[in-house]
Amino acid sequence: METLVADVLLTFLVVIAVGIIVLRDLLAAVILLGAYSLTAAGAFVVMDAVDVAFTEAAVGSGISTILFLGALSFTKHEQKPRGNDSWVAVLFVVVTGALLIYGTLDMPYYGSATSAAQTNPDLAVRFLQQSGSEVGPPNIVTSVLASYRGYDTLGETMVVFAAGMAVLSLLGLKRRRPGLEAPEDAPGDTPGETPADALDEPPTSRHT
């Protein structure tokens, strides 16, 4: 029964993803993205990864939807029709996807009896018993994330930091480009402003 529920939820994920690709209405795509995240979070719960499910629901379905809507208020609701799809881009996407799938091949299957967690049961017991005295926090997941696999978490943090720096640099570059001058109805919108302040004011007012 558990496998059936997980399988049906994963099938829903595929259907929603295809719908997001096919739809030309960007607002509908954003709505579908929220449904996608919620379904993925449900699948995570069914697979006993409750902490991942919480993160997915809060970040993917909660704040991402709102951020996408904020981005959508700067642009139009319809996707611009494109005459020629770039074959190079398609090739890159296919190759990247194939590499990612290839990377999962040597992972243990879901619920596999030969996975590392099953073949070394002493490890989980040790974490459960000694993480309190070794690391400190009462939450064992926190101890594992921050201490036992601390280098892994450090790498993840660096990836997130690099992504944030990339976004900031992109926003800063866009700000300095000519043609994107301050609107008339926003006094004090000088070019010396920080990019974070520039985000508060849309370039044009649609309601005047």
Add this chain to the structure above:
Amino acid sequence: MFIAGILALLVTMALTLWRTLLGPTLFDRLLAVNSFGTKTVLLIAVYGFMTGRPDFLDIALVYALINFVGTIAVLKFFEYDDLGSGKYQEDDF
């Protein structure tokens, strides 16, 4: 009994998903996605009781809140065409 409930919920989710993908207007999609989220919440709750872990009810509650926030945000965007920079108020009132 829980199994029957889960199967019924999965069928209902498939139906709402169908409406989401077909839905001629945006309101159809929004309503369908909202009820799809509600069905996800119910599915997690029933699943928790089926597997003997009623603590899943807390997760279901959080999902219900997140679903609500997302729907409110989309509706607000739908009405005012942005997420409330305060500009619309001068014109609307």
